[in-house]
Amino acid sequence: MKDHLMRIASQFALEGAIRSIDPLGGGFINDTFIIRTEGEAPDYILQRKNKNIFPDVPAMMENIRKVSEHIARRVAAEGGDPAREAMTVVPTRDGALCHCDEQGEFWAVCVFIADTVAYDKADSEALAEKGGEGIGRFQALLSDFSEPLAETIKGFHNIRHRFEQWDEALKRDAAGRVASLGEEIGWIESRREETMAFWRLVEEGTIPTRVTHNDTKISNILFDRAGRVLCVIDLDTVMNSTSLNDFGDAIRSYCNTGAEDDPELDRVELSLPMFRAYTRGYLSQRARQLVQAEIDHLAFSARYITYEQVLRFLMDYIDGDTYYKTTSPDHNLVRTRAQYKLLQSMERQYDAMCAVVRELAEEYK
Ligand SMILES: Nc1ncnc2c1ncn2[C@@H]1O[C@H](COP(=O)(O)OP(=O)(O)O)[C@@H](O)[C@H]1O
Ligand SMILES: [Mg+2]
Incomplete structure (x- = not known):
């Protein structure tokens, strides 16, 4: 070796x-x-x-x-x-x-960038704010980038593409599970239209396509010894997409009080203080560059990405667990339910999330 x-x-x-x-x-x-x-x-x-x-x-x-x-x-x-x-x-x-x-x-x-500090997990508001600042700064430095990028993972966070796969998965019913999943499939179908409405704004350019990192976990941000954001690493997934996808995916993982596959649904909620902290860090870097349609849909992007994740876990369960690694026969169903609980928590707190975005966008303008 x-x-x-x-x-x-x-x-x-x-x-x-x-x-x-x-x-x-x-x-x-x-x-x-x-x-x-x-x-x-x-x-x-x-x-x-x-x-x-x-x-x-x-x-x-x-x-x-x-x-x-x-x-x-x-x-x-x-x-x-x-x-x-x-x-x-x-x-x-x-x-x-x-x-x-x-x-x-x-x-x-x-x-190799030497003398840095990295974190495994953003488990405090202070770290969530730093994470938001890191990805915000990354996007800000690329706000005037105009070269085309290759689509290295096809259809990533593209819900139109996902619905095509979803409709085929339902038709195929590869694992014979569709009949027993009426309620869960209903969670997806009842939100299809509002989700497509958001995606159409991206497709028609009302929400601009920019450069996204697509793997926003805090371990992909290097900080200097004084704790300042230094450099965002792990650029394997950079692609052209809406900035909101990075924001929404970060909120989905940073702000969940439970685990992505938590079997105890009582533990799963969106933490509004963590949401505020991440949003503060992000908008401190981005408020001046985002257009109004982006600000207006920032909170919704967390619902969008979480919804997509519910769909993807459920679709993999319907397909017979071919994509995600599973540790139990119903692991994908457990994940589906836990992410759905998170989605509901976001829906319940949506007005408050929007108010946080409006307040901080104003503060950093
Ligand atoms: N340029 C770099 N300077 C310092 N450390 C780095 C650099 N690139 C990667 N690393 C370290 O290696 C780890 C794995 O690299 P990363 O590109 O994130 O791979 P993966 O996609 O497997 O997460 C990082 O979490 C970081 O600790
Ligand atoms: Mg990494």
């Missing part, structure tokens, strides 16, 4: 001789290693990209390069340090953005 990693690493245009290569835990998707070098040269991150999730790694790396270079330019223009506040993709010695090994695995390298 060591030799193999050495051979892979030597394909890349690194500065300085390699001292060591070691696994770096933490991620869920890719296999990550740290390359330590001799002398003044930077250290590097080496990753085997997950080709099951990303069918076109070269296109993905091209997205990452474009976005990172844009952020680096903006940071430099603001007088910041692009080597620490932006990702730097390191090409191979042939100038490619990734290397394909003999087994057909794709590898990529970026500069």
Whole structure:
């Protein structure tokens, strides 16, 4: 393995001789290693990209390069340090953005950002606010980015696409479960129209398509030792989409008082204080750039994304559990119910959520 990693690493245009290569835990998707070098040269991150999730790694790396270079330019223009506040993709010695090994695995390298603080979980209002600030700053630095990006995961957060899959899943009834799921299917169908109405605003451009990160967990934000937002990492999923998708997905996970698959539905609620904290961080960076239609739908985006997740868990249950890993026969149904409980909690508190958004958008204008 060591030799193999050495051979892979030597394909890349690194500065300085390699001292060591070691696994770096933490991620869920890719296999990550740290390359330590001799002398003044930077250290590097080496990753085997997950080709099951990303069918076109070269296109993905091209997205990452474009976005990172844009952020680096903006940071430099603001007088910041692009080597620490932006990702730097390191090409191979042939100038490619990734290397394909003999087994057909794709590898990529970026500069390691040293002396940072990272968090596993946003379990306080202070961290939620920082998380919102991190993703808000990322989006803000890309607010003038206009190059097209490859759609690395097809139909991601596109509810029209999801409904096509959903209708087929119901027709197929692959696991013979549809007849017993009348109530749960009703949860989806009764909200189909309001959800499509939102998505049509995106399709017709009333809600603009921008650049989204699409994996907004706090572990993907690096902070400096003083706790300031430094750099958003893990750009594998950057794509063109509505900014609201990043916001909504973050709210779905940051603000749930229970677990995504909580069997105890009493534990699952939207925490309004966490919502306020995340929204404050986010709007502190974004209030001046978002158009009114985005502000007006910010709170709804949390419902949109949570609804989509209810649909996806239920659809996988209907399909016979082929997509999500499950640890019990009804795991996808448990997840469906827990996310539905969260959705209901958001619906119940929707007016309050909208009021928070209005207040903070005004404060940061
Ligand atoms: N440029 C970087 N500088 C410092 N640490 C990094 C960098 N890129 C990744 N890491 C570390 O490696 C971990 C996994 O990388 P990440 O790109 O998030 O992979 P995954 O998609 O598997 O989550 C991160 O959580 C972080 O700790
Ligand atoms: Mg990550």
